[in-house]
Amino acid sequence: MTEPTFRLQDPRPTQKENPYTFHIPSKEELAEVTKGTTVKLIFSAVPASEKYDAERMWVIVEHRDGTNLVGRLDNTPEDIPGLNPGDPVEFQIHHVIDVDWEDPELNARFASDFNNWFARCFVDDAVLERRARVGFVYREDPEHDDEDKYPDTGWRIRADVEQLSQEEYDDTPCSYVAIGAVLNCDDSFVHLLSEPVGSRFLRTEGDTYELCRENQ
Known part of the structure; x- marks a missing residue:
């Protein structure tokens, strides 16, 4: 038997x-995948590659039977010896991470605003490291060019001081990251993201957010 x-x-x-930062197609989108559809899968070499943990590559579907599919590889692997363009690939529908729709109607129907979660913000590292929840959020004028691929939203995310020692709170660095990376850790403030510049919200004991005035 040939080794995989x-x-x-x-x-x-x-x-x-x-x-918020790793997108996969909806059940409705996956239901439309059929013969001739091009889908993206995540491949890992066996034995493991020394260069890459995984490679994301396109496969053209040739047959579908329920959740079982067979296709042909439509990319050239960087470091998966023995796997070549055109080779057959058997997979399950849950392996699909993206679909390249040639049909304009399907492309429009499944268009997503997922990339909005990659717009940037500043956040205390204690939140990203899950050492503390979000405690205070405010929005100021963006510091970075609006023409950046992922522009600054102006949101500034501070850790809950009650969950950190004063030394930790004073010394914790902050990072400029995708706002989706923060929401992966704590999305309690996601409903506030459309609020305008100048908005300031403090998290309450009841896990709601109250609007702060400038003199608070």
Whole structure:
């Protein structure tokens, strides 16, 4: 029996842990995948590659039977010896992480605003490291060029001081990251993101946010 040269990664655990920054197609979108559809899968070399943890590559579907699919690889692997363009690939529908729709109607129907979560913000590292929840959020004029691929939203996310020692709070650095990376850790303030510049909100004991006045 020929030894496998690759395995396919199940993207669902990663998406569950990172819902705002790791996108997978909806059930409705996956239901439209059929013969001739081009889909993207995550391949890992067997044995493991020394260069890459995984490679994301396109596969053209040739057959579908329920959740079982067979296609042909439509990319050239960087470091998966024995796997070549045109080789058959058997997979399950849950392995699909993206679909390249040639049909304009389907492309429009499944268009997503997912990339909005990659716009940037400043956040205390204690939140990203899950050492503290979000305690205070405010929005100021963006510091970075609006023409950046992922512009600054102006949101500034501070950790809950009650969950840190004063020394930790004073010394914790901050990072400039995708706002989705913060929401992966704590999305309690997601409903506030359309609020205008100048908005300031403090988290209450009841886990709601109250509007702060300038003199507070």
